[in-house]
Amino acid sequence: MSKAVLMQGNEAAVEGAIAAGMRFFAGYPITPSTEIAEGSAARLPQEGGKFIQMEDELASIAAVLGASAAGMKAMTATSGPGFSLMQENLGYGAMAEIPCVIVDVQRAGPSTGLATSPAQADYMQAKWGTHGDHPVIAISPSSVLETYMLIIRAFNLAEKYRTPVIFLMDEIVGHMREGVELPNPNDLIINRRKMSFHDGANKQCYYVPEGQYVPAMKPFGQGERYNITGNAHDESGFPTNSNEIAGKLVGRLLDKVEKNVDDITRVDEYAMDDAETAIVCFGGTARAVMSAVLEARTAGKKVGMFRPVTVWPFPEKQLRARLPQLKNILMVEHNHGQMLLEVQRVAGREKPVCFLGRIDGTVISPQDILAKLSEMEENHHGE
Amino acid sequence: MASDLVHLYMRIDHLPQMWCPGCGNGVIMRDVAVAIQELIEDPELDFNREDFVIVSGIGCSSRAAGYLDFNSIHTTHGRAIAFATGIKFANPKLHVVVLTGDGDCSAIGGNHLIHAARRNMGLTVIAFNNDIYGMTGGQYSPTTPNGDKATTAPYGNVDRPFDIANLATGAGASFAARGDIYHARETIDIIKQAILHKGFSLVDVYSVCPTYYGRKNKKGDAVEMLKWQKEHLVPTARYYSMPESERADKKLIGILSYNDYPEYTDEYAKVIESCRKKDKK
Numbered sequence A: 001m002s003k004a005v006l007m008q009g010n011e012a013a014v015e016g017a018i019a020a021g022m023r024f025f026a027g028y029p030i031t032p033s034t035e036i037a038e039g040s041a042a043r044l045p046q047e048g049g050k051f052i053q054m055e056d057e058l059a060s061i062a063a064v065l066g067a068s069a070a071g072m073k074a075m076t077a078t079s080g081p082g083f084s085l086m087q088e089n090l091g092y093g094a095m096a097e098i099p100c101v102i103v104d105v106q107r108a109g110p111s112t113g114l115a116t117s118p119a120q121a122d123y124m125q126a127k128w129g130t131h132g133d134h135p136v137i138a139i140s141p142s143s144v145l146e147t148y149m150l151i152i153r154a155f156n157l158a159e160k161y162r163t164p165v166i167f168l169m170d171e172i173v174g175h176m177r178e179g180v181e182l183p184n185p186n187d188l189i190i191n192r193r194k195m196s197f198h199d200g201a202n203k204q205c206y207y208v209p210e211g212q213y214v215p216a217m218k219p220f221g222q223g224e225r226y227n228i229t230g231n232a233h234d235e236s237g238f239p240t241n242s243n244e245i246a247g248k249l250v251g252r253l254l255d256k257v258e259k260n261v262d263d264i265t266r267v268d269e270y271a272m273d274d275a276e277t278a279i280v281c282f283g284g285t286a287r288a289v290m291s292a293v294l295e296a297r298t299a300g301k302k303v304g305m306f307r308p309v310t311v312w313p314f315p316e317k318q319l320r321a322r323l324p325q326l327k328n329i330l331m332v333e334h335n336h337g338q339m340l341l342e343v344q345r346v347a348g349r350e351k352p353v354c355f356l357g358r359i360d361g362t363v364i365s366p367q368d369i370l371a372k373l374s375e376m377e378e379n380h381h382g383e
Numbered sequence B: 001m002a003s004d005l006v007h008l009y010m011r012i013d014h015l016p017q018m019w020c021p022g023c024g025n026g027v028i029m030r031d032v033a034v035a036i037q038e039l040i041e042d043p044e045l046d047f048n049r050e051d052f053v054i055v056s057g058i059g060c061s062s063r064a065a066g067y068l069d070f071n072s073i074h075t076t077h078g079r080a081i082a083f084a085t086g087i088k089f090a091n092p093k094l095h096v097v098v099l100t101g102d103g104d105c106s107a108i109g110g111n112h113l114i115h116a117a118r119r120n121m122g123l124t125v126i127a128f129n130n131d132i133y134g135m136t137g138g139q140y141s142p143t144t145p146n147g148d149k150a151t152t153a154p155y156g157n158v159d160r161p162f163d164i165a166n167l168a169t170g171a172g173a174s175f176a177a178r179g180d181i182y183h184a185r186e187t188i189d190i191i192k193q194a195i196l197h198k199g200f201s202l203v204d205v206y207s208v209c210p211t212y213y214g215r216k217n218k219k220g221d222a223v224e225m226l227k228w229q230k231e232h233l234v235p236t237a238r239y240y241s242m243p244e245s246e247r248a249d250k251k252l253i254g255i256l257s258y259n260d261y262p263e264y265t266d267e268y269a270k271v272i273e274s275c276r277k278k279d280k281k
Ligand SMILES: Cc1ncc(C[n+]2csc(CCOP(=O)(O)OP(=O)(O)O)c2C)c(N)n1
Pocket: B058, B059, B060, B061, B062, B077, B100, B101, B102, B103, B104, B105, B128, B130, B132, B133, B134, B135, B136, B141
């Protein structure tokens, strides 16, 4: 049985994470993510879990990775400036294959920017922020209920693929309040990493059987001694200078995500069946896009919404499948054109891609989108 | 016993280690291994090998974690104490021992050091203090003495140095001590006490880097540098029996500060307990 409650997006992130089994949170306060730290501080000890306010974000993500290595599902939450500080250890988590969830409730930047205003300009940072080639999974919710459901998915993917997952929220969703009916906890699917090493090859801790991509992970303190490092390493987890082993390792890390895109990527499509114009958006921007689509449909325009829910890897296959029916695409996002680059890459020369962005910390309205659609019509984009 | 130690507690497949001839890191690594071995083998105590986790940052000294055959995690430069905080808090029954360099724990990681000390997080931090950045080839660190040379201080170091044990004491560490590589037995005992200590403990172990610090500052080879330690670093009993005038150019090897403040994870366990009680009501 489910119950209806009034909830804020940030609160839903805490409750969803706890439902997913998160029992460790380390963080440092920053608007507009602070309610996630505050909620975790209040709720975790009630569940036997642990909350710690660290001295900065460098420490927060390090503590989260440490806790995960010791067997706990762990999370941190931040916004742009803190997300920047976390980048080095985000790469460590990818290299050492330590699952965790990093919430970034995006605000307007660069630098301290407009601390309380919404933006979506960390999209590219989520993918390219840490140095070196590495796998990235990032998920972006557009409503309070979806925040609850998707953060569970974020933990599930982190555990399944043994990698940090970025939960890319924005101020719009983080601070939005909605009535939601939470699912029955018994109906949720919760993944847990495999807690013993794969058989074979002397039970090396980073051994992966042929045809698989993810080593099994036994937490520290459970009777198996091994080494974890961010250096290039062999199957025993020991640093190596071998280019061959390093190349194979990074290749496998990238393959974990690339060979499993169908499992990882999700999109939400609305009114796309006969759409000739696709409005692409993600996160909180979807609210205005939905209104605009409804209004445009009332006016008889064949407009639909294509919303990547998994924003990294970009759902390339799904968008490509829509291209033949489309005359044009409109990318709407609260930045200077970041997901736009992915959409342009997929659309190629086939379809024109128009853009509506925002960099001043204000919110794009349905009227702004409708005006852009009319402008596109007048300019005969795609005819 | 020495060869026993290597076979029992080191990853022999990965030896010999990568350090330069004369480097002090091997001595400190051995001291840590002996200290742990003696704790495990002590029938009066209940130390379990599987409960030890060795955490290190980045630097020559941080490579020690990989050679020690325990749960080990070699993290990022400066962040070892923050990783260790997560490990200890997640599973307080673990004995978390951090192996770190003077740069790793007092420059890039200085913030984590003082905050772990302030919280009294139950970690044992062993600083391999060689007065220099070894891994990157001899740049000055926060412990390089004023006036000394380094590749980035070709005209002499203008900075004033940290005394890491005093720094930890100032930050509220409930246990801060100093060891060195010459007084191995004393240092092993100090490390044992640090591990036995319930709260945060730090041992600043004076090491030697003849390759960079020694050569740049004409300190001679490793033997010469050890002689300096023998003459200038003095174990507790002898130190306090010396006349004040003789202590001027000497430093104490031993425990500098000790307190039995409540340990962090114990205190948090009480928070969990009180929330659970409220739930039941
Ligand atoms: C973020 C970052 N900055 C710089 C470095 C380069 N670096 C590696 S080790 C090191 C200094 C090591 O000195 P110390 O901590 O004293 O250890 P030692 O090598 O002397 O044992 C530096 C600057 C790095 N790995 N990561």
